[in-house]
Amino acid sequence: MENQQRDFQLDEIEKNKPSQEDRILSMLQLSAWVCGTSFLKEYMPTYSQRIAGLRKKGYDIKSEKCDNLQHTHSGNVAQYKWNDYNGWCNYETWNVALWINNDEQLYKFAKKCGTFKKFIELIYTHYWSHVFAENFSLKIVEIDKIRLRFDVITMDGVSFKDNAINKKEMESMFQEIYGG
DSSP: OHHHHHHHHHHHHHHHSOOHHHHHHHHHHHOSOEEHHHHHHTTOTTHHHHHHHHHHTTOOEEEEEOOOTTOOOOSOOEEEEEOOBTTBSSHHHHHHHHHHHHSHHHHHHHHHHOSHHHHHHHHHHTOOSHHHHHHTTEEEEEEETTTTEEEEEETTSOBTTOTTSOHHHHHHHIIIIIOO
């Protein structure tokens, strides 16, 4: 019985422990540039793989050779910087979230949709008219004159279907704000 309780407690600790990716993002948020040796000091020997994984998820993380003279490491060690956009992983995700949250009509429409996936489906299948664009502070642009295909974009020129948009972050926003 005692062993089961201890195992349960260890499992709970492990569940609540932040992932290496979360720890890396936290460290990158606190500093302009973070040297690779800082991740090693935090017991993350596979930090470069975790950073590559974050980049695949859409996080805009820059790297360059660490040339800080105060550091005692030798060889080619990289330093990293996360270009976050008010907590969003990239410009496109931030821009679309900004427009959805700050345009009253878009906000109401998003709330009715409940999920980002449904929002995207409906914005493209039911509301292609210029009236929609005028009412929702959006632009409808011709992206392929031959096929007459259209795209709905923010006033800053970001498509709601942009591949760079982090869908997981957007769904999380919809969950938190719209209760989807």
